[in-house]
Amino acid sequence: MKKTVFAGMVLLFTAAGCQSQDAGSSTETGPVEVEMWSLFSGGDQAYMQSLIDGFNESQKKYEVVMPALSAADDHYTKVVTSVAANRGPDLAVAHASIIPEFYNLGLTKPIDGPAEAAGLNLTEVNENILNRLTMKDGNVHSYPIDTHPTVMFFNKTVLDEAGLLTESGEVDMKETPEGFIDFYKRAQEALPDTIPLAVPSVGYDAFTSWWAFYYQMGGTDIYSDDLQEPTVTLDTETAVEAAEYMKSLFHEEGIIPKNITDPYEQFQTDRALSLMTGVWGTGIWETDESFEFIAQPIPTLFEEPATYGDSHTLFIPEQKSTTDEKTAGAAAFMNYLHENQAQWAKAGHIPANDEAVASEAFQEMPYRSDYADVVEDVEQPSGTIYSNMSIDVMMRNLDEIWAGRVTPEEGIRSMEQELDELVK
Amino acid sequence: MKNQMWRNDLLAGMFLLPFFLIYVVFTIFPIFKGLQMSFYDWSLIEQGAFAGFSQYTALFTDPGFWQSLWNTTLFVILSTPGMIILALVLALLANINAGPKLRTFLRGSYFIPSILSVSVISYIAIFMLQPYSGIVNNMLNTFGYEGQVYWLANPALAWLSIVGVTLWWTVGFNFILFLTSLQNIPDMFYEAAEIDGATRWQMFKNITLPQLIPISRVIFLLQVLASFKVFAQILLITDGGPGKSTRPLIQYIYEMGFEQYDLGYAAAMSYVLFFILLIFSVIQIRSGGQGRMI
Numbered sequence: 001m002k003k004t005v006f007a008g009m010v011l012l013f014t015a016a017g018c019q020s021q022d023a024g025s026s027t028e029t030g031p032v033e034v035e036m037w038s039l040f041s042g043g044d045q046a047y048m049q050s051l052i053d054g055f056n057e058s059q060k061k062y063e064v065v066m067p068a069l070s071a072a073d074d075h076y077t078k079v080v081t082s083v084a085a086n087r088g089p090d091l092a093v094a095h096a097s098i099i100p101e102f103y104n105l106g107l108t109k110p111i112d113g114p115a116e117a118a119g120l121n122l123t124e125v126n127e128n129i130l131n132r133l134t135m136k137d138g139n140v141h142s143y144p145i146d147t148h149p150t151v152m153f154f155n156k157t158v159l160d161e162a163g164l165l166t167e168s169g170e171v172d173m174k175e176t177p178e179g180f181i182d183f184y185k186r187a188q189e190a191l192p193d194t195i196p197l198a199v200p201s202v203g204y205d206a207f208t209s210w211w212a213f214y215y216q217m218g219g220t221d222i223y224s225d226d227l228q229e230p231t232v233t234l235d236t237e238t239a240v241e242a243a244e245y246m247k248s249l250f251h252e253e254g255i256i257p258k259n260i261t262d263p264y265e266q267f268q269t270d271r272a273l274s275l276m277t278g279v280w281g282t283g284i285w286e287t288d289e290s291f292e293f294i295a296q297p298i299p300t301l302f303e304e305p306a307t308y309g310d311s312h313t314l315f316i317p318e319q320k321s322t323t324d325e326k327t328a329g330a331a332a333f334m335n336y337l338h339e340n341q342a343q344w345a346k347a348g349h350i351p352a353n354d355e356a357v358a359s360e361a362f363q364e365m366p367y368r369s370d371y372a373d374v375v376e377d378v379e380q381p382s383g384t385i386y387s388n389m390s391i392d393v394m395m396r397n398l399d400e401i402w403a404g405r406v407t408p409e410e411g412i413r414s415m416e417q418e419l420d421e422l423v424k
Numbered sequence: 425m426k427n428q429m430w431r432n433d434l435l436a437g438m439f440l441l442p443f444f445l446i447y448v449v450f451t452i453f454p455i456f457k458g459l460q461m462s463f464y465d466w467s468l469i470e471q472g473a474f475a476g477f478s479q480y481t482a483l484f485t486d487p488g489f490w491q492s493l494w495n496t497t498l499f500v501i502l503s504t505p506g507m508i509i510l511a512l513v514l515a516l517l518a519n520i521n522a523g524p525k526l527r528t529f530l531r532g533s534y535f536i537p538s539i540l541s542v543s544v545i546s547y548i549a550i551f552m553l554q555p556y557s558g559i560v561n562n563m564l565n566t567f568g569y570e571g572q573v574y575w576l577a578n579p580a581l582a583w584l585s586i587v588g589v590t591l592w593w594t595v596g597f598n599f600i601l602f603l604t605s606l607q608n609i610p611d612m613f614y615e616a617a618e619i620d621g622a623t624r625w626q627m628f629k630n631i632t633l634p635q636l637i638p639i640s641r642v643i644f645l646l647q648v649l650a651s652f653k654v655f656a657q658i659l660l661i662t663d664g665g666p667g668k669s670t671r672p673l674i675q676y677i678y679e680m681g682f683e684q685y686d687l688g689y690a691a692a693m694s695y696v697l698f699f700i701l702l703i704f705s706v707i708q709i710r711s712g713g714q715g716r717m718i
Binding site: 074077080081106107201258260261262392397405422 | 556666
């Protein structure tokens, strides 16, 4: 008999252990907890944490908490599944390019109302970005905190050593396709052991560089601007041409060594002269006081200035567990970020709040003002539900071109085909 | 008496129930849910329209499916022989009477990689195989090879790297199975052979190997099933690259389901993989004859 009772107890405890626990609910007396999930890493994460700390100290009503970060790769999958299961965060970070996809899945709450109630004036946000976040229903579905374009970084010490600085301390490069290559040839001659341009032959940086050249050559948008049923409007000829130029930097010209894995470290330890990457580089390298670098827009080698860029935004998931109270808390935090975007710019980004860009606090920061105007030339992925998925498709196909396994024509054709299949 | 039996049954049932519940919720239910999903348009968050067999027919014209299925098959072909032969060689080495200390050391060192998690072994691999700064290339350079080998940037070398890492990581499990089986061969066989004047090679060929056949069949089947399910180490080491040249079927299923939110199609592909494995297992068990599998 005793045994039966014991077994029964084991069972009871097991069942109790299986019961779900409601995480993150607020207590009666304390502040309302607003849980935020982010995809930041490194410097970005630290700057965001300090803003959260500032918000929590500035008032007693709400408390924003940011649990341990997840890798950027599965952040979106986690957000989608958890919100669908009504167990998501009250506030989530997402790139502007994925917001149409989330809106289409019914995951985002319009923020116009809550923002207004919190005293956040959305008209102060950069119009271009705000338009991208205004969905079919006429409402804004996410609050942008920045733009992060791809720019160029030069190691000043190495530049100086190679004699590639002008007398006024600027990069001595002629902004033409030949001038660009010539600049790096001179670098190679002066310092044969230094990497002229450090771009990994797989992934994001090379993709964004191709994107910049494609738009500089006058390329059209990848997709038509239809939310659910876009068509592929890629300008094949220009895409091939841009890919040919980019490929020549890896191959014929030998300016970018193949298969480098850690360009940031090589750049910071004077083993690389320059690189092309997101503006977050500024936030990373300026913390090293002995390290001198120049940050500037990607040179306009072709007809018109253009670069790749996206924005970090915050959205409030549409789910039962995000109560009105939590929504108000999330909007209050957005308002705090709005007022303190210059502080977020410490991470290297360009504020999405136009007033923050004009502010003295931002203008006085080194480096940023050298590339803040790039915002006007940023070409973002078109506003369709496929934008984010298509980036993977493009990267993969372009990687094949950089590796020399397919010709630029073959690579672009296969990319176009896959993009076409994606939207079908 | 009857009362006592009933009580025993109840007791057994209560002990079984917790596991059974978990098993139903996390294994049995998803199996049937997956089958249902494969017949619907099913996004990550909601059930769409009934799709009949259209997802299954779509598979046949999807180059992504065929390429990743071939990649998985290639991995099975490349990894299985090594996984069995190396495990056997290691087991024979560890079974040699070479003093208890060396024996414990050998057994331990062959098996220890198996207890590491996939993320740990993958990051060790990436770290070691890096061009310019990785230990493998540095060693090659020390031995006089000039230049850099791009282990993960060339399809053939990427496969070599993945298979090599997997071999190092998981061979310990097969090794243990072989070792147990070796120790179960009765000593009297060898004693009798010795009396008859057999050489060591004759003993190995006529006693050891035939005695290992049943376990070899088990290992072969388990290994093929395990290799068909290859996913995590490839995702972490090459992410299916360069290009798509090492992307296995499970990664493609994952990408379709969790990156493109097409769970219905992903479920259909999972069922195709399931049937491939099922057919393979049936053939293998049948050909092994009755009662010889275990």
